[in-house]
Amino acid sequence: MTIKKPMLSVQDACDFLLNAVRPITAIERVPTLQANGRVLAQDQASQLDVPPMDNTQMDGYAVRAADCVSGEAVLAVSQRIPAGHVGLPLAAGTVARIFTGALIPQGADAVVMQEQCEADETGSRVTVRTSPQAGEWIRRAGEDIKSGSVILSAGTRLRAQELGLAASVGLADLPVFRKCRVAVFFTGDELTMPGEPLKPGAIYNSNRFMLRGLLEQLGCEVTDLGNVPDTLEATRDALRRAASGHDLIVTSGGVSVGEEDHIKPAVEAEGRLNMWQIALKPGKPLAFGEITCTDQRDAFFIGLPGNPVSSFVTFLLFVRPFILKLQGAVVSPPRRYMVRADFSWAKPDRRNEFLRVRFNDEGGVSLFPNQSSAVLTSTVWGDGLLDNPPGQAIAPGDLVRFIPFNELLA
Ligand code: AMP
Ligand code: MG
Numbered sequence: 001m002t003i004k005k006p007m008l009s010v011q012d013a014c015d016f017l018l019n020a021v022r023p024i025t026a027i028e029r030v031p032t033l034q035a036n037g038r039v040l041a042q043d044q045a046s047q048l049d050v051p052p053m054d055n056t057q058m059d060g061y062a063v064r065a066a067d068c069v070s071g072e073a074v075l076a077v078s079q080r081i082p083a084g085h086v087g088l089p090l091a092a093g094t095v096a097r098i099f100t101g102a103l104i105p106q107g108a109d110a111v112v113m114q115e116q117c118e119a120d121e122t123g124s125r126v127t128v129r130t131s132p133q134a135g136e137w138i139r140r141a142g143e144d145i146k147s148g149s150v151i152l153s154a155g156t157r158l159r160a161q162e163l164g165l166a167a168s169v170g171l172a173d174l175p176v177f178r179k180c181r182v183a184v185f186f187t188g189d190e191l192t193m194p195g196e197p198l199k200p201g202a203i204y205n206s207n208r209f210m211l212r213g214l215l216e217q218l219g220c221e222v223t224d225l226g227n228v229p230d231t232l233e234a235t236r237d238a239l240r241r242a243a244s245g246h247d248l249i250v251t252s253g254g255v256s257v258g259e260e261d262h263i264k265p266a267v268e269a270e271g272r273l274n275m276w277q278i279a280l281k282p283g284k285p286l287a288f289g290e291i292t293c294t295d296q297r298d299a300f301f302i303g304l305p306g307n308p309v310s311s312f313v314t315f316l317l318f319v320r321p322f323i324l325k326l327q328g329a330v331v332s333p334p335r336r337y338m339v340r341a342d343f344s345w346a347k348p349d350r351r352n353e354f355l356r357v358r359f360n361d362e363g364g365v366s367l368f369p370n371q372s373s374a375v376l377t378s379t380v381w382g383d384g385l386l387d388n389p390p391g392q393a394i395a396p397g398d399l400v401r402f403i404p405f406n407e408l409l410a
Contacts, residue, residue, distance in 0.1 A: 007279035021325040026178040035158050037219040038176035039329045044152045046169040049142035054104040058137045061095040062108035065134045073128045111137035155330035177328035183242035185225040187254035207252040207311050217410045235266035243291040243299040253306030255285045263303045281351040282373030283310035307373040316408040334407040338399045340364035345394035356382035
């Protein structure tokens with residue numbers, strides 16, 4: 001009698017992987033202009049206030065509010081202060097013509113926007129048609145950032161807005177963890193490269209393009225070893241080459257336990273392996289292990305299933321957080337949003353399904369009609385994945401858990 005091993009839940013598999021990661025600790029300094037997508041290695045504090053001094057938010061006139069209480073004060077324009085220039089102290093009973101970003105002159109306590117003022121022909125006198133509150137339209141020194149405060153913490157993945165923030169406090173370069181080095185190869189005698197004719201029985205290697213794209217978006221240094229024939233020797237040889245100089249090896253295909261699936265015995269021969277059946281659809285089989293290296297620490301190994309949608313989904317759910325942690329990033333689970341299902345799913349699988357859905361014009365989500373793990377069209381059509389618990393039927397109008405692709409990509 002064979003006892004069927006219970007399948008691992010998605011969460012347990014993810015936890016296991018994240019617990020196994022030994023993050024990269026090597027740090028390098030890179031120019032802030034080249035730090036996009038990198039992971040910050042140390043907290044960054046600001047050495048200055050932002051903005052550094054009080055300045056105007058508007059084109060208009062810097063005034064003493066007390067001079068304008070009548071609501072139609074006529075005042076002399078005593079100076080002109082463009083951004084980047086420092087004015088003189090403001091004489092009582094006068095105003096300063098001032099432009100967005102320029103420093104507030106000493107003595108002024110408000111700015112009146114030019115739309116509420118009327119200048120004479122020469123611009124030497126102006127009627128202020130409002131009575132401003134003290135402080136109006138002034139950006140205060142330190143309003144955004146106080147000197148000494150931490151603006152970015154270690155483990156942050158640097159996006160455009162983090163780079164802007166770093167630059168705003170004058171940081172010309174940043175300490176980041178070195179990039180993670182990933183080797184990737186693809187098993188399957190049927191795989192053909194686009195550009196070559198398709199022989200009977202062959203298919204194009206779509207996973208190569210998809211997985212490389214995903215790895216590159218995560219900021220990995222990718223070594224692509226290409227297609228590997230379905231033999232034990234070729235697979236072992238590819239594993240050895242992939243392990244050298246890399247933190248992680250990712251493969252597609254050959255993770256089932258059929259006669260043509262060589263990943264399991266090859267990884268067992270070259271290192272250590274956990275073969276998992278995950279309660280996940282698409283993407284039930286997943287291989288995780290390490291390949292022994294003599295000249296460096298052992299390389300991690302993750303073997304994804306060959307079906308393209310299974311490869312895609314297992315990458316997003318498992319490889320992505322693994323790589324983020326490897327790179328030193330703080331990893332948080334992708335956000336799930338409750339949305340309305342505008343379809344019925346009457347025959348749920350006993351596994352945790354990740355259905356390809358997209359938003360419709362009625363504010364709910366629609367289901368891609370073909371949820372086969374071989375149909376990549378669904379990933380292009382969809383806006384994200386519907387995370388459906390095992391055995392959960394869905395009726396139109398039900399609230400379901402939706403993970404947008406932009407939570408999982410990049
Ligand atoms: P396997 O996991 O090797 O049993 O493959 C499962 C299915 O995925 C088979 O139909 C393969 O032809 C297909 N497949 C495997 N590798 C790839 C790939 N790199 N690109 C596209 N399809 C693939
Ligand atoms: Mg295969």
